Amino acid sequence: EDQVTQSPEALRLQEGESSSLNCSYTVSGLRGLFWYRQDPGKGPEFLFTLYSAGEEKEKERLKATLTKKESFLHITAPKPEDSATYLCAVEPQGAQKLVFGQGTRLTINP
Amino acid sequence: DTAVSQTPKYLVTQMGNDKSIKCEQNLGHDTMYWYKQDSKKFLKIMFSYNNKELIINETVPNRFSPKSPDKAHLNLHINSLELGDSAVYFCASSQTRTEAFFGQGTRLTVV
Numbered sequence: 001e002d003q004v005t006q007s008p009e010a011l012r013l014q015e016g017e018s019s020s021l022n023c024s025y026t027v028s029g030l031r032g033l034f035w036y037r038q039d040p041g042k043g044p045e046f047l048f049t050l051y052s053a054g055e056e057k058e059k060e061r062l063k064a065t066l067t068k069k070e071s072f073l074h075i076t077a078p079k080p081e082d083s084a085t086y087l088c089a090v091e092p093q094g095a096q097k098l099v100f101g102q103g104t105r106l107t108i109n110p
Numbered sequence: 111d112t113a114v115s116q117t118p119k120y121l122v123t124q125m126g127n128d129k130s131i132k133c134e135q136n137l138g139h140d141t142m143y144w145y146k147q148d149s150k151k152f153l154k155i156m157f158s159y160n161n162k163e164l165i166i167n168e169t170v171p172n173r174f175s176p177k178s179p180d181k182a183h184l185n186l187h188i189n190s191l192e193l194g195d196s197a198v199y200f201c202a203s204s205q206t207r208t209e210a211f212f213g214q215g216t217r218l219t220v221v
Contacts, residue, residue, distance in 0.1 A: 034209060043114075043200050043212035044153070085151060096141055097166050098210060100153040 002027045002092050006101035013078055013108050021073040021086055021104045029093030033071050035064050036087040038103070044087055047073075078108045113137050116201050116213040123191055124221055131186045131216045133201030140206055142184040144176060147198040147215070156199075159184055160206070191220045 005024045013019055025033065032051050036044035048057040050066035057064050061082065063074045073086055085105045089098040114135045123129050135142065144156040158166035162178040173189045184201060198217050204210040 031207070036212075038151075041215075043202075043214050046209045046211065049209050087153065089153075095166070096158050096160060096204075096206070097143065097155040097168075098145075098153075099155075102150065102152050 002090065002099045004088055004090055004099055004101035006086075006088050006104050008104060009102065010105040011107070013075075013106070015079060015108055015110050016077050018074070018076045018078070020075070021088075021106070023071040023073070023088030023101055024069060025071070025088075025090050025101075026069075027090050027092050027099070031091045031093045031095075033066055034089045034091065034098060035062075035071070035073055036089065038085045038087055047086075075106070078106075080108045080110050082106065083108045113211050114201055114203055114213040116199075116216050118216060119214060120217050120219075122219045122221065125191055125193060127191050128187070128189045129191060129218070130188070131199055131201075131218075133184050133186070133213060135182055135201075135203040135211070137203055137211060138205075139203040139211075140181055141204050142178065142181070143202040143204075143210065144184065144186050145200045145202060145212075147200060149197070153200070157184075157186075188218075191218075193220050196220045 007022045035047040038044045048064040053068045085103040087103045089100040141160045147153045157176045159178045175187045178184045198215045201213040202210040
């Protein structure tokens with residue numbers, strides 16, 4: 001069964017304190033791995049898609065990386081506005097759907 | 111311009127009632143989805159439609175019936191609502207093999 005596990009469940013950082021979020025996955029065949037950001041009361045907002053091991057994508061203070069078993073979302077010198085829940089999802093080969101992890105709730109204190 | 115819009119944003123109803131949630135996308139995408147987010151914030155696929163055809167039905171009770179009148183709309187009708195149906199329901203759309211864009215969600219509360 002396709003499965004996504006994110007860790008930690010919650011992470012509290014001081015402004016400027018860099019860290020990484022982990023997404024481990026098991027899937028029969030990976031078409032793509034997606035990172036989303038979700039703010040309270042809103043829908044998930046797309047951040048990145050990664051397709052193959054070794055691939056990296058960057059956007060402002062965020063960088064996503066992918067291996068054959070996991071993905072990391074690195075956040076460098078975060079600001080309070082980076083506080084949100086970060087969701088990881090995989091799209092299995094041949095299946096038009098996303099399988100989500102439970103998310104990491106990130107809080108950045110000023 | 112909202113890309114994926116759902117109505118209503120909030121829905122409070124009694125057990126046993128029937129209700130509908132509407133979704134529209136103006137992105138020209140060919141695939142639309144319904145996801146359910148439970149109280150632990152876990153998002154799970156319910157249905158997937160491609161060009162108005164149902165392609166995924168993830169063991170959702172028969173009380174849930176999606177309807178796609180055209181490829182820009184995917185509505186969700188729920189019969190005989192139960193307490194356990196309380197959740198946030200998200201509509202999403204994508205072009206085949208690209209990222210999905212989500213609506214703002216409909217918070218359904220069954221009392």
